[in-house]
Amino acid sequence: MITVPIIELRSDTFTRPTPDMLAAMATAPLGDDVYGEDPTVRLLEEKASDAMGKPAACLMPSGTMANLAALTAHAPRGSRVLAGRDSDIYVYEAHGVSVCSGVALDPIAVDDLGRPRLADLAAALPEDWDDPQFSLPAVVCVENTANRAGGIPLGPPDLVDIAEFARDHRMAVHMDGARIFNAAVALRVPARELARYADSVQFCLSKGLSAPIGSVVAGQAGFINRVRRVRKMLGGGMRQAGVIAAAGIIALDTMVDRLAEDHAHARLLAEGLDQIDGISADPARVRTNIVMCKVDEPGPPHATLIALAAERGVRLAELGKGQLRAVTHREITRDDIDRAVHIIGAVVRDWRKEQAA
Secondary structure (H helix, E strand, O other): OOOOOOEEOOOHHHOOOOHHHHHHHHHOOOOOHHHOOOHHHHHHHHHHHHHHOOOEEEEEOOHHHHHHHHHHHHOOOOOEEEEEOOOHHHHOOOOHHHHHHOOEEEEEOEOOOOOEOHHHHHHOOOOOOOOOOOOOEEEEEEEOOOHHHOOOOOOHHHHHHHHHHHHHOOOEEEEEOOOHHHHHHHHOOOHHHHHOOOOEEEEEOOOOOOOOOOEEEEEOHHHHHHHHHHHHHOOOOOOOOHHHHHHHHHHHHHOOOOHHHHHHHHHHHHHHHHOOOOEEEOHHHOOOOEEEEEEOOOOOOHHHHHHHHHHOOEEOEEOOOOOEEEEOOOOOOHHHHHHHHHHHHHHHHHHHHHHHO
């Protein structure tokens, strides 16, 4: 039986830990993190808070729990969280903040960068902040990079208006920075320069940074204490969590700068896809590691293209709105990009031939 080599482009969450990460996990000094006594977790949290320019940080099992804990710590029960209607928090996280925390998620229209539109944020404000009939907005969320907007990095000019709006209206800003290091590398600025426009930020260790598990929330010390309490309430308190944190330390120390390689591969992929008769991509919009494309008519339905490409060894994802998504990462090489373009082009051509026969 011939095994087809897999080119995994569905997500950078498919990255596996490096040999250095596995070695660090096996030898990490350990303690009970619920008691605050795991030295490896403490070191990771110190590195993370420094990277984000915040006083404190808390290791979380996942980005979804990190966002949920942060929003719960910010928002009183019965208040509202203003989140982009295309954001991961609103679309992909099961409305946990509503289910678990008694907080309403209010979807806000976004621009082509994935930012909530200021006019729509303003329209979501109560007519009278002192009227007890109104549910008060407590948090504005911003996603950097925004997944469904194609991973365009948001720099200081893109963030300052939202930060000022929130401050002027007594709201916190939470940044879902799952891929904030991709944004920082693309913009050639430290991640802390992007996080400074938010009161809290979460980032994932388990995407392009290649750690197997974990995300981190960073913010003020009192806020992080509340996050730890929410983490425990949600069942996220971990014991010898240094085995996770050890990989995260390696990720922060060695995996950030190499994200530029993923960005270069993503641009090459977009350029190749755009050359296929039947596929449209916009290489100029590809700034980080996410490539969005669509199938032109006549062409195979997305589900068909995804299935046929998978049979030949290329795995893609559908992201709604008539878009396919491909995400580059550490385990994707230049040869993989060339082969993926060849295979996808062949799938489209073969499908058209079959339909014409």
